[in-house]
Amino acid sequence: MTAIREGRVVIVGSGLIGRSWAMVFASGGYQVKLYDIVQEQVTTALENIRKQMKELEEIGMLKGTLNAEQQLSLISGCTDLKAAVEGAIYIQECTPENLELKKKIFGQLDLIVSNNVILSSSTSCLLPTKLFTGLKHVKQCIVAHPVNPPYYVPLVELVPHPETDPCTLEKTYALMKKIGQSPVRLTKEIDGFVLNRLQYAIISEAWRLVGDGIISPVDLDLVMSDGLGMRYAFMGPLETMHLNAEGMLNYCERYREGIIRVLKSFGPIPEFTGVAEEKINTAMCEETPADSEHLNDRRCWRDNCLVRLAKLKKEIKSD
Ligand code: NAI
Known part of the structure; x- marks a missing residue:
């Protein structure tokens, strides 16, 4: 107690x-x-x-x-x-x-x-x-x-x-x-600390993929909320690697070449302006118009989801 x-x-x-x-x-x-x-x-x-x-x-x-x-x-x-x-x-x-x-x-x-x-x-x-x-x-x-x-x-x-x-x-x-x-x-300071550095890496590639017309903004968000995010609520990217093969060393042996090849194809840092900004903004506003009433409603929904997720994580921890 x-x-x-x-x-x-x-x-x-x-x-x-x-x-x-x-x-x-x-x-x-x-x-x-x-x-x-x-x-x-x-x-x-x-x-x-x-x-x-x-x-x-x-x-x-x-x-x-x-x-x-x-x-x-x-x-x-x-x-x-x-x-x-x-x-x-x-x-x-x-x-x-x-x-x-x-x-x-x-x-x-x-x-x-x-x-x-x-x-x-x-x-x-x-x-x-x-x-x-x-x-x-x-x-x-x-x-x-x-x-x-x-x-x-x-x-x-x-x-x-x-x-x-x-x-x-x-x-x-x-x-x-x-x-x-x-x-x-953190052992020492670094711009963006760790959370925002990871977040910006994701935002950056999300922006390029939508900007290049590879995927729609709504589908891009689904890749995270119904894909990667499902396991990231319970384990990080490093443990995910460890489990997605016969351990980390096996994962690197199997996938390092492919990862490096894909990473080399990443484009430059987006400007976060212009046509891509307009396209992403339009898609976001279709789901949630950017006025305080709609934004607050959606924030309440998000916080409610977080409460339920927190409850689930607590139950899982005490299993
Ligand atoms: P806020 O604007 O909601 O609250 C700031 C408060 O500080 C107000 O109540 C204001 O009256 C008070 N204040 C202003 N000058 C003051 C002074 N001289 N002495 C005492 N109080 C004073 O800001 P929020 O969102 O709570 O952010 C606070 C800090 O937390 C910021 O550094 C922000 O970057 C950080 N933070 C914010 C997050 C967010 O999502 N809002 C997430 C993580 C960190």
Whole structure:
């Protein structure tokens, strides 16, 4: 049973990702201070979290072993940064993806935090050297990049700054495990981290195939959702190789030549503009018009699918 744990976590920025992190930490039994510069934003965030947790509880998908009221009692809002970080063990920054803004916030935190707290950023693509270089507490700094929505998609990429203390990485890794996330460690920073590098490789070839008229946009998406994606929800590309022959060495022996031949036929990096953009946009808008109502409906459908997939993965793990 998840006990209520010692130590407080601070979430800086109560938008989409900040709210989700707050819920994940509370589900793991941690006290959470949700900080934002705008009081109204904090109030809305707390209301939204209450609504989400109650709904999750009703459908049996609330994370952790504490009930919704117990988890909600662990989360409180705050608009005073100094008071928020007092005594905190971990700070997860979730402000808009803007380098100058994030540098300013980490600069402010650097002046008021102790030598024990971990300072972590949710940034999707800003490198740790851009965010943390020059900070007095750089050893305590790390990027913990979640996947949207973190409540249902547990992966977190941990990316250290060259001066990050190995202890910071290990402690963050352990903390992520404790709250039920699935952390991965990068040994050093790289543009796009790992998830987006893989995603961009797929987007790039998808774009070329549609742009070259080999396949329609809708069929291209089916190749992923009804093909590759079916197994990628349970195992990665490397294990897939291992199982698709008599082990990895046999796979390479059988397929390396073919893989290299096909890879050499890949075209240049697409511009993501022009005729291909128009064609792909038209096809996407036919399925889901790009207005907020339709996009939100489809996002709700996607999140609902993710909830059910998360449930299935949980059942499979406990088999
Ligand atoms: P958002 O725009 O929904 O929320 C940002 C929040 O930060 C707002 O509540 C805003 O009031 C607050 N804020 C602005 N300035 C602040 C300050 N000085 N101090 C405290 N709070 C402040 O943004 P979102 O989508 O939640 O993204 C947050 C971070 O998470 C970004 O770095 C983003 O790249 C990253 N991320 C986003 C993902 C996504 O799909 N939305 C996925 C993974 C990471």
